[in-house]
Amino acid sequence: MAMRRLAIALLVGLTATAGCRASREFHGYVPDQALPTDVQPNIDTRTTVLARLGSPSTTSIFDDKLWVYMSSTRENLAFYYPKVVQREIVAIKFDAQDVVSDVLVYDVKAGRTIQYNSRVTPTRGRELGILEQLFGTIGRLPQQLPGQQQPGDRQPGDSTSRRN
Numbered sequence: 681m682a683m684r685r686l687a688i689a690l691l692v693g694l695t696a697t698a699g700c701r702a703s704r705e706f707h708g709y710v711p712d713q714a715l716p717t718d719v720q721p722n723i724d725t726r727t728t729v730l731a732r733l734g735s736p737s738t739t740s741i742f743d744d745k746l747w748v749y750m751s752s753t754r755e756n757l758a759f760y761y762p763k764v765v766q767r768e769i770v771a772i773k774f775d776a777q778d779v780v781s782d783v784l785v786y787d788v789k790a791g792r793t794i795q796y797n798s799r800v801t802p803t804r805g806r807e808l809g810i811l812e813q814l815f816g817t818i819g820r821l822p823q824q825l826p827g828q829q830q831p832g833d834r835q836p837g838d839s840t841s842r843r844n
Contacts, residue, residue, distance in 0.1 A: 705762070708751035709737050716749040716770035719783050726778040736772075747772045764788060 709716070714732045724732075729747070736747035753766040769786040808816065 702755045702757040704765075705754045705756065706751070707754065709733075709749045710751060716768075716772070717783065717785055719770075719772055719780055721780050721782055724780045726774055726780075729772060729780065745774045747774070767791065 737750040738748045740746035749770045754762040756762045767788045771784040773782040775781040
């Protein structure tokens with residue numbers, strides 16, 4: 681009986697600790713054989729980079745002189761927000777002859793957190809309270825029903841003479 685309780689306690693303990701293990705997620709460019717940092721300026725060309733590394737994660741918007749290879753590893757622990765544990769961004773610049781002119785490498789420490797502006801644009805008019813929203817139309821109810829228009833309620837485009 682004691683062995684059975686010990687086995688159940690051990691099973692519960694292992695199950696509880698398995699849920700606390702962090703899972704890792706890989707995003708972006710995952711190198712197969714060659715690393716993007718192996719690209720050498722003034723030696724490699726656009727075709728050798730494409731053959732060695734494959735298509736880039738993104739390119740420059742205005743011209744095709746900058747290729748960017750991005751990869752990141754995130755760790756997710758239970759219910760916490762995922763945390764980036766490793767990030768590598770490699771920017772490869774090409775010159776006019778399609779030869780690599782520069783290789784720039786950025787990591788997690790090179791990144792910055794952007795602070796968003798939390799101000800709210802005010803709306804025009806006044807804000808109604810909950811009671812005004814619920815009971816504000818009670819006095820105007822006959823005017824809102826079809827066919828219940830008051831004599832002074834003329835709309836633009838209404839004819840001044842009545843036809844029968």
